[in-house]
Amino acid sequence: MRNSDQAMSAAARRNYGSRKAATSTKLYGMPTPAAQGFEYIDLFAGIGGFHAMLNHAGGTCVYVSEIDKEASATYFSNWVEPLPPVDRPVLNSDITTAAPDDEAMPIEVPSHDVLAAGFPCQPFSKSGAQRGMDETRGTLFFNIARVIKERRPAVVMLENVRNIAGPRHRYEWLTIVRTLRELGYRVSDRPTVFSPHLLPPTRGGTPQIRDRVFILGTYIGADRVEREIAAGITPDPVVKRAPVDDWTPDMWKAEWILDSDDSIANLRDYQLTEAEKTWVNTWDDLVRRFRAINGTKLPGFPLWSAEWRRESEVSPGELDALPAWKQQIVLKNIKFYEHHHDLIDSWLADHPEFADFPTSRKKLEWQARDLGSLWATVMHFRPSGIRAKPPTYLPALVAITQTSIYGPRQRRLTPHEAARLQGLPPSFSFGSQRDAASYKQAGNGVAVGAAWHVFREHVIREREDLPSSLVAAVERAKLAPPVALSVPRSLSPTSNSS
Known part of the structure; x- marks a missing residue:
């Protein structure tokens, strides 16, 4: 206009x-x-x-x-x-x-x-x-x-x-x-x-x-x-x-707003890459092992693998230099490792590829309650880590690219599905414009x-x-x-x- x-x-x-x-x-x-x-x-x-x-x-x-x-x-x-x-x-x-x-x-x-x-x-x-x-x-x-x-x-x-x-x-x-x-x-x-x-x-x-x-x-x-x-x-x-x-x-x-996969002409554009699937599969193995051994889900605080060490390995004054919120997360990860080091060490040994993951993909935020697999959740690849939630309602669309990933279909929401999430009718179309603009418009x-x-x-x-x-x-x-x-x-x- x-x-x-x-x-x-x-x-x-x-x-x-x-x-x-x-x-x-x-x-x-x-x-x-x-x-x-x-x-x-x-x-x-x-x-x-x-x-x-x-x-x-x-x-x-x-x-x-x-x-x-x-x-x-x-x-x-x-x-x-x-x-x-x-x-x-x-x-x-x-x-x-x-x-x-x-x-x-x-x-x-x-x-x-x-x-x-x-x-x-x-x-x-x-x-x-x-x-x-x-x-x-x-x-x-x-x-x-x-x-x-x-x-x-x-x-x-x-x-x-x-x-x-x-x-x-x-x-x-x-x-x-x-x-x-x-x-x-x-x-x-x-x-x-x-x-x-x-x-x-x-x-x-x-x-x-x-x-x-x-x-x-x-x-x-x-x-x-x-x-x-x-x-x-x-x-x-x-x-x-x-x-x-x-x-x-x-x-x-969440699936109620999804289009059928066979109706999406460029479906491959929204499917996870092989690298992204590797990230999810690796973390999913930890989710499953933890449940099998402990009979429960992963803890709800952010898991930061860089902080998986024993308390004796923390240098004097190291924690004092951190803001209070970060101190709490680091301490929880140290205790998590001390309680489950056998499981974690075995998992890391079986997944040497984990060492080469981007820093943000070495972190997991499990908010998916009692679900048994990461693939059963809705995920977001965030700068703070991979966040997993139940596939009920989704976080708010935003004008930046953090598109929800629907785990059961191993793909991101399309722009058309983002528009439906905003309540726009099935006939709504973004035309041939680039996806980044469409996601931004839906988020706004x-x-x-x-x-x-x-x-x-x-x-x-x-x-x-x-x-x-x-x-x-x-x-x-x-x-x-x-x-x-x-x-x-x-x-x-x-x-x-x-």
Whole structure:
């Protein structure tokens, strides 16, 4: 997608002109007629997680903004290109050009009923410097606020990493809440935190633990907001971070999001290399030997083979020079070796290839409970070692390459499976772009089922203060978006209605 004031496609320009003529009153804040359902805008749109959710809710997208060229191309091919030109949303590649900081300049965003924005998370992420609004990307919230101030959508829905509501970003959190309230929105001062693995598949859940903060606001006017706050009336978080209905997250099976191997044309690209299989087979032999001799699983602390030695071999002051957390791991590995040195020495003698493993592959983190084989787990090849977990729900997709490995199939998840893990429909495609870009886009995306659950609950709770067309559309929608996981018939989301 390209900048709306520079390089909009001819079709998009024709659409923008016809839409402006047909909805000129909407640009001045007039509400959407009930017969038209509701309209929404998708800011920092990524590959369309909010789009999938809000379309499922009965909405029509009228404006999209995404700055990443590869992500915007994916969005366009999946959500925009299939539409007739007259129904396509206006496209923008930089929200700062459409909603400038200078309030003397007009904004180029049409009126809408719902504003959705997964605004940049890097300023708040634990994996970054956590500079919050001191970093340029963090201030993009104020471009969102400019749109909200000018267009006053009925509902605002923002999404970000959980850390945005953490202690290091208290100022940023309070700023966001205060700003929305000053703009006339009823907002909880506590974050709504939710993850798709807490939802059953009948409600659009997927097997991914992905805690995200959702900030939802309902427009009621600044005066009413002040009166409610003065009266001590502030809303609770929209949903609790807890399993929904009678679901138990351990009921998930990671294989439900997998495509059949024979449907993957380039399957070999995702299968483990011979070297990777050697790493797993070698460690798997230790897993099996340990269970056979001791009748139990490996310990849960990280196993660092470099620290397998006797306590008498530790030089004076060596441990004191280490940080406390590292001291504990080293001591546990020393004791582990002293208790099991016969088993470990025999295993090492039978696997001389282990000496040539990369340093990070000489470490194992066993978090797979009582499973009997490493090949029965979901694995991640991390800088900190090989991590093994049960094949239930998966760790959060991230925008860096640590793709989950499904042990029973001896391969990594494909980009298409990563998209399904985010709740995108089976028809979703990354096209022919490079896998690294696809994994990054999936890792940066919004989990469709989690967003839908939170949005639906908010609309139902706030129905008295929302347009009837919006409420009616949400109530008509099925409980589960069209994820179509390969789940048992008794759990099939496609069999559920509303």
